Amino acid sequence: MPSKNKTPKLDPCEYCDGFLDGQEKPVTVFRHYAGSHFIFEHVPARVCPRCGERYFSARVVREMDRLMKEQPLKLATISVPVIAFSLAA
Numbered sequence: 001m002p003s004k005n006k007t008p009k010l011d012p013c014e015y016c017d018g019f020l021d022g023q024e025k026p027v028t029v030f031r032h033y034a035g036s037h038f039i040f041e042h043v044p045a046r047v048c049p050r051c052g053e054r055y056f057s058a059r060v061v062r063e064m065d066r067l068m069k070e071q072p073l074k075l076a077t078i079s080v081p082v083i084a085f086s087l088a089a
């Protein structure tokens with residue numbers, strides 16, 4: 001196994017030449033599950049400062065999945081307009 005650099009390194013972004021912030025910051029995430037849409041707030045993510053791509057740890061993704069499946073009773077609900085997009089002729 002090749003020896004890895006032990007010092008904390010910046011992870012490169014998968015989508016551009018940027019490097020991810022070492023620090024997680026809270027972001028808002030839109031997900032859908034079983035035909036319902038969910039908005040998570042304050043989800044910790046590492047964000048590419050260059051292209052804005054957000055990276056979530058496997059633990060965070062699992063927790064979002066779990067929360068969507070459980071759908072606790074006291075969720076705040078907002079209505080979301082759905083627009084079928086088409087370019088005007």
Ligand SMILES: [Zn+2]
Nearest residue numbers: 013016048051
């Ligand atoms: Zn990027």
